[in-house]
Amino acid sequence: MQYTNSKISTTLSTLTLxxxxxxxxxxxxxxxxxxxxxxxxxxxxDEIGDGExxxxxxxxxxxxxxxxxxxxxxxxxxxxxxxxxxxxxxxxxxGLEGPAVHIHVRATGDDFDHMDGFAGQTPQDYxxxxxxxxxxxxxxxxxxxxxxxxxxxxxxxxYAPGADTVVASVLAQDLEADTFTYARVTVSHVxxxxxxxxxxxxxxxxxxxxxxxxxxxxxxxGGETHDQGWWRxxxxxxxxxxxxxxxxxxxxxxxPIGAPISVVEEEGETALYFAIDLxxxxxxxxxVDIVMEFNVDDCFRWQDGAGEGYLEDVFxxxxxxxxxxxxxxxxxxxxxxx
Numbered sequence: 001m002q003y004t005n006s007k008i009s010t011t012l013s014t015l016t017l018x019x020x021x022x023x024x025x026x027x028x029x030x031x032x033x034x035x036x037x038x039x040x041x042x043x044x045x046d047e048i049g050d051g052e053x054x055x056x057x058x059x060x061x062x063x064x065x066x067x068x069x070x071x072x073x074x075x076x077x078x079x080x081x082x083x084x085x086x087x088x089x090x091x092x093x094x095g096l097e098g099p100a101v102h103i104h105v106r107a108t109g110d111d112f113d114h115m116d117g118f119a120g121q122t123p124q125d126y127x128x129x130x131x132x133x134x135x136x137x138x139x140x141x142x143x144x145x146x147x148x149x150x151x152x153x154x155x156x157x158x159y160a161p162g163a164d165t166v167v168a169s170v171l172a173q174d175l176e177a178d179t180f181t182y183a184r185v186t187v188s189h190v191x192x193x194x195x196x197x198x199x200x201x202x203x204x205x206x207x208x209x210x211x212x213x214x215x216x217x218x219x220x221x222g223g224e225t226h227d228q229g230w231w232r233x234x235x236x237x238x239x240x241x242x243x244x245x246x247x248x249x250x251x252x253x254x255x256p257i258g259a260p261i262s263v264v265e266e267e268g269e270t271a272l273y274f275a276i277d278l279x280x281x282x283x284x285x286x287x288v289d290i291v292m293e294f295n296v297d298d299c300f301r302w303q304d305g306a307g308e309g310y311l312e313d314v315f316x317x318x319x320x321x322x323x324x325x326x327x328x329x330x331x332x333x334x335x336x337x338x
Contacts, residue, residue, distance in 0.1 A: 096171050099284050103147065103168040104291045104338075105130060109161025112297040112331045119313045120298030121194055122161065123328075124208070129154030129188030130167045131216060131269070133292070135278065136182035144184070145176050145280075152218040154188040159296050159330070172284050179279045183335050185272045185292065188216040190329075194300055196315040196322065198235055204309050207237035209322075217268035228268055235317070254327045261333045276335040289338045294330035301327040 109122055132149040148168040157165040191212040198205040212221065214230040232245035254263055261274040278290070302315055303324045310316040316323055 096169060099172045100169045100287045101147075101172050101175065101284075102166050102287060102289045103133060103170070104164055104289060105157035105159075105167050106164045106291050106293045107159040107161055107296050108293060109297050110295060112295050112299075114298060114301070114331075116301060116326070118301040118326050119304045119315070119323075120301045121315060122296055122298055123159070123192035123194055123300050125191070125193040125210075126159040126296065127156050127191050128159055129190075129216075129219065130157050131186040131188050132184075133168070134184040135180035135276075135280070136184065137178055137180055139182050141182070145178070145180065147175070152188075152216075152220075154216075154219070159192075159294060161296060164291075172288065173282050175280050175282045177280060177282055179277070181276060181278075183274055183276045183278075183292075186216060186269050187272065188219045189214045189221060192300065192328070194315055196235065196317055197309075197311070198237065199307065199309045199316060199318045205237050205240075207235055209315070209317075210234040210236055215270035228265075228270070254329045261330065263329060272330075272333070274333040274335070278335055278337075291334075291336055291338050293334045293336070295332040296330055299327075299329060299331050301325070 105128075107126075114120060131151070131154045133147040134144045134149075135147060136144045148170055155165070155167040157163075157167055189212060191210075194209045194211065196207060196209050198207060210233070212232050214221070214226045214228060217228040219226050219228075219230075227247065229248040230245070231247075232243065234244070235242040261272060264271050264273060300315075302322075303326055304310070304312055304314075305316060305323045307316060307318060310323075
């Protein structure tokens with residue numbers, strides 16, 4: 001899918017740039033509204049949605065931190081206990097009794113050969129809400145294997161290059177012995193930050209767009225629940241912030257033409273499909289790790305314009321609108337054992 005721009009404008013009564021700011025976003029056809037900046041949430045990883053879930057979810061080791069007031073072991077106590085630790089302690093952390101399969105989401109910034117002729121940028125503060133993973137023996141498999149499913153909840157996984165987030169841990173014995181050739185991952189939302197320059201009032205204002213798109217229905221974020229298609233863009237210029245939000249019509253997640261990953265908007269959700277070659281053995285004797293890897297090198301794409309003050313490979317915008325966004329989303333994917 002490719003996206004083109006249509007004009008959208010909003011009157012910001014409390015935050016102005018000396019005039020009303022209207023942002024033209026890819027394909028938008030509705031009027032944006034001022035948004036309370038208090039709705040923005042802090043950057044975090046391994047965030048799970050507001051609803052309840054029966055799944056036991058692993059966490060990224062790098063994100064674990066002690067809390068104020070926790071008892072701290074001395075080095076000697078830690079050293080004496082380390083040698084006696086076994087896989088059973090890991091089981092107690094995940095709540096699973098027996099060998100587990102830990103599902104990771106990992107991002108890589110390895111160079112990707114873009115052939116679309118557009119400008120690109122690797123997003124900052126880049127996160128996806130992961131909801132489920134299903135494996136197929138072949139496309140159209142009438143009885144695919146559901147590995148995990150959080151329903152309307154999600155685990156928020158970082159897509160920063162090099163990031164690794166455990167999004168689920170399941171009992172190996174609950175899986176089916178077979179070889180699977182296709183994977184389906186459903187996602188709740190994507191949020192990211194893109195450097196940009198706003199050209200207004202004869203000024204070139206450096207800043208960034210903070211972007212969130214809701215990709216699956218009934219998604220809780222920032223203390224509110226949103227339908228599929230809700231979006232919010234905030235141009236952040238430091239002391240000045242210019243927000244815009246709406247429902248439907250925004251640029252969505254997509255993959256390069258010809259890439260081995262496809263994005264499908266289904267009823268109330270967005271699914272990523274990609275080919276794999278994964279034999280599954282439910283009788284493993286110890287924990288195993290499965291990695292879903294996504295390439296994010298310059299995966300936010302736009303068409304450079306020729307406006308006054310515009311620069312090549314800079315995401316430029318004016319009060320009339322930004323340069324046309326042509327695509328956002330991972331370039332490539334893989335699923336493998338580690």
